[in-house]
Amino acid sequence: MTIKFSRREWLAGITSASGLLISGSPVSAQNFMEPNVNPTAENPIRAHFNENVYGQSHKAREAIASSAKDSHKYAFRDLLALQALMAKLEDIPTKYVALGAGSTEFLEKAAVFNAVAGGDILLPIPTYGDLARFGRTLGSKLIEVPVGDDMHINLDAMRAAMTDNTKLIYLCNPNNPIPSIIEKNVLKEFCNEMSERATVLIDEAYFEYVDNPNYESMISLVKENKNIIVTRTASKIHAFAGMRIGVCYAHPDFIKRSFGMFTNSLNLPAMRGAYASYQDYEYQKFLKHKNKECQIIITKMLNDMRLEYIESNANFIFFNAGRTSTEVAKTMKKHHILTGRPFPPFKNWVRLSLTKPEEMKYFAEKYKEEYS
Ligand SMILES: Cc1ncc(COP(=O)(O)O)c(C=O)c1O
Incomplete structure (x- = not known):
């Protein structure tokens, strides 16, 4: 096995990813799993565990x-x-x-x-x-x-x-x-x-x-x-x-x-x-880019609804729902969307994993339907 990229090249890849445009995928050649926009009880939107729901890169697979x-x-x-x-x-x-x-x-x-x-x-x-x-x-x-x-x-x-x-x-x-x-x-x-x-x-x-x-x-x-x-x-x-x-x-x-x-x-x-x-820099760029898209969708929803949140530096966001996270989790589960567990003492704050832009749009639509 050979190591093909230096750290500098890797960092350059990550840095340039942050400057990507939000629309359009920089990695169109890969055929990624479809977003889950018709979630069911058996196949819910998994926004509760901070996983990468795109799964592993094709090279890794x-x-x-x-x-x-x-x-x-x-x-x-x-x-x-x-x-x-x-x-x-x-x-x-x-x-x-x-x-x-x-x-x-x-x-x-x-x-x-x-x-x-x-x-x-x-x-x-x-x-x-x-x-x-x-x-x-x-x-x-x-x-x-x-x-x-x-x-x-x-x-x-x-x-x-x-x-x-x-x-x-x-x-x-x-x-x-x-x-x-x-x-x-x-x-x-x-x-x-x-x-x-x-x-x-x-x-x-x-x-x-x-x-x-x-x-x-x-x-x-x-x-x-x-x-x-x-x-x-x-x-x-x-x-x-x-x-x-x-x-x-x-x-x-x-x-x-x-x-x-x-x-x-x-x-x-x-x-x-x-x-x-770890050498599939293209995939990491793609995921960072998608995560940014998710952040934009959810922060827009939170701003529209005037809900307080902590700016995300990760693949999840934390927002003040004004009602308990347990209640939110129960309500969103009816729409087959799983959200984070309670994190005391912040009982009204919800941790939402940023999954895929299409799924986050679905979440925003249902959340607004329930709570606007
Ligand atoms: C901050 C933090 N550290 C560690 C872990 C666990 O990571 P691992 O799967 O590598 O054991 C998690 C998982 O959610 C995490 O959020």
Whole structure:
């Protein structure tokens, strides 16, 4: 297997995608799945799990299908090849990269290491819940810091809440369910300062969707700082949620120490598929472009209806429905549209995954029918 694109070319592809016109597809050659504009109970619009409902790229699907003939083998070579690709794409030596069965594997390991060290976990609330769940299961103390009045993660409040026993800090950037970002310089300062005292884990699950000059990945800090971990996932833009591939960027000391805890036994079709998908820059451009179209459709609906929302930096949006998210979910389910679960304390806020423009138009039509 050969790596065909440099990181610079890849970044150039992503950057130029952000400048694409909103009408018309830049990838007309691929025959993508039809949008679901006649949803049924058996085949609803899936706007509840932040999946990529377009599915995997054709190149990834071909790689997955053709991998069946090799799937009786242990996949050590594939693991090394994918690890090398992930390192190359981020311009970081391979020894800083580990692969897992989804990025959740790393959240779990971080929680385990923290619990073994008897540490507290500092994290914002609301945020992606798995790390807190692991911490709770392991008996760790959770220090949950509410987001600010602007609904952004409040780093000053987190600094103030830090205890001497905090050994793990979790930040999801962009956050989930609130798709806000932390300004890059403010975040860098926080990471450098706090990593003197604890491990800082930055979960960048939605990194590929961000198109915001104030955003930056924290992978560049990993090389300089032993206590910073960045996790990424193939579950979102690469549509590998059911295939399970996650990536962890961390100092080699952490990677080595964790080696005995990672399964290091990912499935071969998933790795072959991911290897193809991460080099399918055209498909990623297409998906970013479609996600932008969805954002425009939904923000127009929200503006028309004068509903408050948090600008999306991901493949979902969070809006104040003025009624409970449970009620909205129940109503939209009648139209065979699934929306996000409740995210306390924001009981009137709905998380809506941005699926396909045609599906978002359908959602907007039905939502207006119900609530205008
Ligand atoms: C912020 C965040 N991190 C991690 C995950 C889990 O990712 P994976 O499928 O790689 O385990 C999700 C899934 O929704 C997520 O939203």
